[in-house]
Amino acid sequence: MPPAPDTYFALALIGPAILALFSFCFLGLWAFGGTRNYILLFSAACFIYSLAAILQITYWPADVAQNTILSALLYTTSVILIGNGVLQRADQRLSTLAMILIFCAIMIPTWYFLFIEPSLIARIYIINFGCGFVFLYICMRLVNWTSGRFIDRFLYWVLVAFAFHFFIRTTATIDPDLGGGVRSFGRSVFWLALQVSLAIFGAVMALTLLAATVADMLGDMERDRDTDLLTRLLNRRGFERIAGSHMTRAGGRPISLISCDIDHFKTLNDTYGHGAGDAVLKEFGALLLNTMRGEDVIGRIGGEEFAILLSGADVEGARQFAERVRALLEGTRFESVPDTRVVTASFGVAQYRQPEPLRKLLARADVALYAAKKAGRNRCFVAGQTQ
Template sequence: MTIMQLLMLLGGLLILAGSFIVAWLTGVRRSYLLLLSASFLVLALAFLVTFLFGLYRLTPLLSVANGLFIVAQVLFAEGLLQRRGKTFGVAFNVTAFLVLFGLYSFFQIYGTAFQRTIVINVGLAVVMGLAMLRFWIRRDDTLHDKLIFWTIIALGVMHCLRTAVMLFTGIIADPSSILWQATQIYILMIAMILTIEILASHFVESLDRLNTLRDRDRLTGVLNREGFERAVSGLCGEGSSTPVALTLLDLDNFKLTNDTLGHPVGDAVLMAFGQILLSETRATDVVGRIGGDEFAILSLGLDRQGACAMAERIRIHLAHRRFPEVSDGLEATCSIGVAIARSERGYETLYRMSDNALYGAKRLGRNRVVADGAPSAAAPGEVSRAGA
């Protein structure tokens, strides 16, 4: 390897390592980014030590270089898994390094350079193979995950082909040969492509996370008004006749609770109500806080009976909820209005219908559900309604 080749290789690896560090500094600071960066830095150091071995032919330098190659691969595999939300664990990683380096050291003393090289290549292929088994993509994975997976497979195929050539020919890769240089360039290019894919995925996920934080009400965990309106804008409109249920919910006498017991108590009620809404609705329902103590639920494909049953569950759940952590004997209730219409009529029409139903629930004494202007049937085991 010439000095120019070394500089190009080190430059490429440092750029890759630096890219992950920049991503860690500018986005969500995920640990896998540092692991991938560390793997490229260690790999660059391994090539530098290999170059020094070529100059001075000191056997300890060769041992250090191969040890660094092993560390780089183990860090890379662990980083990929942590990006996936999985891990080999410290014990496995340390054991993998000790076993591979131990085998290398054994063959350095009692074997040949060919045997050492084959052991390292096969051992690292096993580690990456195990990582890919845990990384395995599913049908519902994102395009980024699929691209990353198949790029790693392409990288592994080249690694295995190079090992197979060495195994069947008995010739150790010669850094001065065109074949060795071509494979190194190929591996570096695949590594650069893989880095771009991982970084793109990281920034897309960070953007999605920021959008989620922007649209989420931090106190209750449901969507804020802007997020709710954005979510429902594409669900109600022209060209669709899907039945849509809009449920408006208003905490009863909430201002009085705030004024007499204080805002911390009011916040506790809001937080509990947000949890109740999320627990009693479907995953496909859009739940939002559209005012101080006003909430809304948009449900596609839910008929009047289903929407009223959901509203009754919410009402009863809240009525039975106690708040001993903030105030002994504190109770909270809500009034609920439900409206059903076809989505083609638009959100504003549906909102007016549901708002009229909510007004009817308050006029009839609060702590009740009114659907399309008529009180819903009482659910079995329902608590008594105030003012009924």
């Protein structure tokens, strides 16, 4: 005996209710964080999908044509929003042209098979295959996630599974002889199975997006905790954490550390003011960021003290790097101080000796730094070498 109509109705509402709940969860996360706008897109996508499903389940508006066009429009909008949100999370986005093409590719055939050559089955294939192709397109643009963080890899394969489920579920469950109007279709076992499958896959997708969003926000909090607000370099805590991790994974690769200190910084502060000193620190931090390689670790570990960990660099390579930074700084003119005042820095270099801890490596570099200062400043000394 088939389920009673009330049972159909209640089960069909499970999916929309779950996604509506996720919509409010995303909205709450955005209100808490507020810096990642793609969270709003996830919230809107879940809400609009939930609204589209409810309109179909409740047969509102009652006119079949109006209901079909409105629900198709909302489903397409939801897919575009979630696709754009996932891309924005990866610093990409759907172009306006791409969004227009997606709307046309789904809405025009839907209109044709509603008014010109009415076919419920054709419309089912158009909506489902259209959504599947959009998600496959998103996956193609995010293929680099397959070698990224665990949460990115997991989200990528969930997206792939979600994309293919539209094709597999539709072709495996649709009845070619499905007849009757929209209302009889809405009471069929096929419609119930469709709603249950979308509820499951939609919940998995939304839960994965929620987990990825939380991971992103925790990462933001960790970066804020480990970042020096003035220079935007790592602070001492962040430098020690990341540099220590690089040293642990060094293997047989050489690693060197540079300790540097801006010369006569207290005098600069006393003469031109702390604002001028802060400006010098900020610009020197920018100089270091522009000079560093992708795998280097740079931090402001004290007032005017900086540390640079160079992965894959022996002591001679690190010395040359330090000399390049020293010459660049010496040739830089700062708006906050007169041109007659040349800002310089001293450098100490030490090569990592496994398995010494970071504090010992930093101490050896500091000894070389203090020797450079004692010898007259604006120079680079290497630990353990006669200068």
